Every structure is written in C-alpha cells, then in structure tokens.
Amino acid sequence: MASERSKFSSKFGFIAAAAGSAVGLGNIWKFPFEVANGGGAAFVIMYLLFCFLLCFPVMVTEIAIGRKTQKNPVGAFVALGFPKWKFLGILGIIAGILILSFYNVVAGWAFGYFIQLALGNFEIGNQFGEFVNNIGRVGLYGIIFMLSTAYVVSRGISGGIEKASKLLMPTLVVMMVILVIYSLTLPHAFEGIAYYLIPQFSEINFKVVYNALGQAFFSLSLGMGALITYGSYVSKKDNIVSSAALITLSDAGIAFLAGLMIFPFVAYLSNGDVESIQGGAGFIFEVLPSAFESIGPIIGRIIGALFFLLLSFAALTSTISLLEVPVTYAVDELKVNRKYAVWIIALFIFMLGVPSLISNGDSHFFTNFVTYLGADKATNFMDFVGHIGSDTMLPFGGFLITIFTAYIWKKHNLNKEIEIGYPGFKGTLIEKYIDFAISYLCPVVLGIIFILTLLNRFFGVDMF
Numbered sequence: 001m002a003s004e005r006s007k008f009s010s011k012f013g014f015i016a017a018a019a020g021s022a023v024g025l026g027n028i029w030k031f032p033f034e035v036a037n038g039g040g041a042a043f044v045i046m047y048l049l050f051c052f053l054l055c056f057p058v059m060v061t062e063i064a065i066g067r068k069t070q071k072n073p074v075g076a077f078v079a080l081g082f083p084k085w086k087f088l089g090i091l092g093i094i095a096g097i098l099i100l101s102f103y104n105v106v107a108g109w110a111f112g113y114f115i116q117l118a119l120g121n122f123e124i125g126n127q128f129g130e131f132v133n134n135i136g137r138v139g140l141y142g143i144i145f146m147l148s149t150a151y152v153v154s155r156g157i158s159g160g161i162e163k164a165s166k167l168l169m170p171t172l173v174v175m176m177v178i179l180v181i182y183s184l185t186l187p188h189a190f191e192g193i194a195y196y197l198i199p200q201f202s203e204i205n206f207k208v209v210y211n212a213l214g215q216a217f218f219s220l221s222l223g224m225g226a227l228i229t230y231g232s233y234v235s236k237k238d239n240i241v242s243s244a245a246l247i248t249l250s251d252a253g254i255a256f257l258a259g260l261m262i263f264p265f266v267a268y269l270s271n272g273d274v275e276s277i278q279g280g281a282g283f284i285f286e287v288l289p290s291a292f293e294s295i296g297p298i299i300g301r302i303i304g305a306l307f308f309l310l311l312s313f314a315a316l317t318s319t320i321s322l323l324e325v326p327v328t329y330a331v332d333e334l335k336v337n338r339k340y341a342v343w344i345i346a347l348f349i350f351m352l353g354v355p356s357l358i359s360n361g362d363s364h365f366f367t368n369f370v371t372y373l374g375a376d377k378a379t380n381f382m383d384f385v386g387h388i389g390s391d392t393m394l395p396f397g398g399f400l401i402t403i404f405t406a407y408i409w410k411k412h413n414l415n416k417e418i419e420i421g422y423p424g425f426k427g428t429l430i431e432k433y434i435d436f437a438i439s440y441l442c443p444v445v446l447g448i449i450f451i452l453t454l455l456n457r458f459f460g461v462d463m464f
C-alpha cells in the first residue's frame with residue numbers, strides 16, 4: 001500500500017465520529033414526527049427492534065469491509081477482488097451526495113432557528129413558511145453550514161473529524177440531558193410521555209413497520225458506504241462488534257431521549273392533547289418555538305436556543321460523514337489532494353442543493369416538481385431527492401451489501417476480519433446471529449422495503 005493511511009487515534013474517537021454520523025436530523029427532527037405521524041409508542045418499539053436486529057449486522061459488515069480494505073466504498077470492492085461490484089460503491093457515493101444536497105438545507109434551517117431563538121424571536125414558529133422562503137437568508141445559513149462541514153473535513157480524520165466529534169458529541173449529550181430534565185418538569189409532561197411510551201398495539205400496522213424500518217436504516221447511516229469509509233480509518237486492534245453495538249446504542253439512545261425531550265413540550269403546548277398536534281416536516285420548527293415562548297421570555301429563549309444549537313451540532317457531525325465519503329473516494333482513487341477535493345466537492349454539492357433550497361415555495365417549478373402516479377398533489381424537489389437518495393437508494397445499498405458479503409465475498413472472510421480485534425468471536429452466538437442476519441434476514445427485509453418504496457413512491461401503488 002502507498003503512503004500510511006490516517007487513522008482514528010482511539011476507539012472512542014471512532015465511536016464518537018460514527019455515532020456522530022448516525023445521530024443527526026434523523027434522530028431529533030425526523031424521529032419525533034414519525035412517532036407523531038404513526039403509532040406513537042408502537043413505532044418507538046419497532047424502531048428500537050429494527051436498530052438492533054436488522055441494522056446492527058449491516059453496520060458490522062460495512063465497518064469490516066472498510067477496515068479490511070482500508071479503502072473508500074468504490075476501491076473497497078476492487079481491493080476485495082470483485083471489481084464488478086464497484087458499481088455498488090458508486091451508487092453509495094451518489095446516494096451520499098444526493099442526501100447531503102438536501103440535508104444541508106435542513107441543517108441550515110436548524111442553525112437559522114438557533115440564531116432566531118437566541119435573538120428571542122419566538123414568532124419564527126408561526127413564520128416557518130416565510131422563513132424557508134427567505135432564500136437570501138436560508139441560503140446564507142446553508143453556506144455557513146457547508147463551510148463548517150468542509151472546514152472540519154479538510155482537517156482530515158484525527159485532526160478534523162475525530163476532534164470535532166469528540167467535542168460535539170459529549171456536548172450534545174449534556175445539552176440533551178439538561179433539556180430532558182427540564183421538559184419533564186413542565187405541566188402535562190406526563191401526558192406527553194404516556195403518548196410516547198405507552199404502546200397501543202392496535203396501532204401497529206404495516207405502514208408503521210415499514211416507516212420504522214426506513215427510519216432505523218437512515219438514522220444509522222447505513223447503505224451508502226459512510227461506515228465503509230469510516231471503517232477504513234479504524235485500527236485493526238479495535239473490536240468491530242462492540243464498536244458497532246455502541247454506535248447503535250448511542251443512536252437509538254439519542255433518538256429515544258429526543259422523544260423524551262420533545263413530547264412533554266408538545267403536551268405542554270396542547271394542554272395534554274398530544275394527538276391534536278400534527279406531525280410533519282415542520283413539526284419541531286413550527287410547534288416548539290411557541291412552547292418555548294410560553295415557558296417565559298428568558299428561560300424560553302435559553303432553552304429554545306439550546307435546543308436548536310443541539311440540533312445543529314447533531315446535523316454537523318452527520319454532514320461531515322456525508323462529505324467524507326466522496327472526499328475519501330477522490331483522495332484514494334483520483335489521487336486528489338484532500339483540501340482541494342473537499343472544497344471542490346463541497347461547492348458542487350452546495351450547488352446541487354440549490355433547487356432543494358428553493359423548492360419550499362420560492363420556485364414554483366421546484367416546489368411542484370413531480371406528481372407521482374396516483375398522488376393527488378405534487379412533491380417538491382427536496383422531497384423528491386430524499387425519496388431517491390435516502391428512501392430508495394439506502395435500502396437498495398443495504399440489500400446489495402448483505403448479498404455481496406454473504407454470497408460473494410463470503411461469511412468466513414467477514415468473520416475473519418472481525419476476529420482480528422475480537423479473538424473470541426468464533427463460535428459465539430453473536431457470530432451465528434450476524435451470519436444469519438446478513439444471509440437471510442437483511443437481504444429479504446431490505447429487498448422488500450426497496451421494492452415497496454419504488455412501487456409506492458414512483459408507481460402510485462398504495463399498499464397501506
């Protein structure tokens with residue numbers, strides 16, 4: 001191998017970075033509104049189950065492929081001796097680029113809300129529509145966000161990504177615990193928690209299961225090679241199984257805490273009638289500022305600003321990982337200097353995100369971009385990119401990665417790589433479970449999700 005590859009300097013550094021990738025808008029913005037949209041606690045239970053039963057084995061696989069090959073997702077398949085599978089790495093990179101293009105827009109909103117609440121502008125909740133349409137302003141927030149992401153990535157693995165994650169992740173946890181404790185003291189908090197945690201099993205239906213699975217997969221950053229990439233910087237001494245378990249636990253734990261933090265606020269605002277508040281993309285942006293306002297001008301401002309700062313930090317460690325995937329590719333395969341690669345790719349992805357940025361009302365064309373077969377209203381460009389990049393391509397990537405590992409690269413090779421940092425692995429129950437999951441459970445379930453998503457989103461088949 002050519003020059004020494006950079007490494008995360010410690011196991012904690014890797015876990016902080018990978019958990020940082022996993023914990024993001026998915027946990028704090030999307031998870032609560034998915035809960036509110038369907039199933040309440042039933043959704044939460046399904047989500048947790050899927051994280052551990054289905055996603056964890058995929059995560060182990062991705063990290064192992066990365067560490068074995070020390071390569072980006074495209075180079076990894078070549079290094080394993082299967083150059084024909086390069087396409088899977090390319091798909092992953094494309095998915096990552098698409099996701100980052102719109103993710104950065106929402107991250108910019110979060111950052112903008114932080115500023116607005118710090119300034120004491122509680123009205124912003126009622127002005128969400130105008131806020132996202134003030135293109136000059138949200139464009140600027142998006143630029144700031146992409147610049148921060150690029151800055152961290154340009155500093156490399158241990159000096160950039162690891163350093164930032166080690167600072168941001170613990171800070172995020174502390175802020176979150178403060179907010180959870182505070183929210184539990186609010187009037188009606190209990191009704192919020194009951195809605196969130198007491199399952200109504202009659203509410204479990206196919207749609208809840210389907211959504212929970214997609215959510216778990218996206219939330220754990222799987223299916224596009226983000227963890228192959230991070231895995232390629234992991235030391236051979238590390239135990240991949242315990243690292244993956246800790247990453248999964250952190251991600252599920254933070255999503256869980258996000259619910260504990262948000263539902264009491266929602267219950268407080270609605271005088272205990274949580275069901276009356278609609279879930280949707282604007283959920284936390286529209287609902288929470290009024291809740292913060294009603295707890296008082298000073299404390300509400302502090303709590304509100306803290307909340308959106310936390311959301312911005314969570315998003316930042318995710319955008320960093322999304323950018324790192326194409327950057328590692330350019331550095332490994334195209335032999336481009338890291339700094340150069342970072343700035344060019346960041347600029348490109350930002351430009352690609354402009355249609356998403358203006359697709360929330362500003363541009364008629366991008367706001368009403370497509371009308372899917374069978375749908376009664378148009379989908380905007382941003383959601384369209386999400387439907388392709390995250391809803392469709394991630395499960396497809398996960399499906400193919402497990403097929404590849406189980407039947408092409410072969411399980412004993414996976415197990416051999418895991419054993420390097422975990423000598424007692426052979427013969428354990430966990431080895432048997434991972435082998436079973438990647439051979440049967442994951443390909444079948446992810447394959448089904450992929451097909452259903454295609455049929456539903458693009459061909460108007462409504463199976464719910």
Ligand code: PHE
Pocket residue numbers: 021022023024025026027099218219220221222224226318319321322
């Ligand atoms: N897991 C991140 C979140 O929940 C999103 C993400 C997906 C990041 C895929 C990287 C890769 O917000």
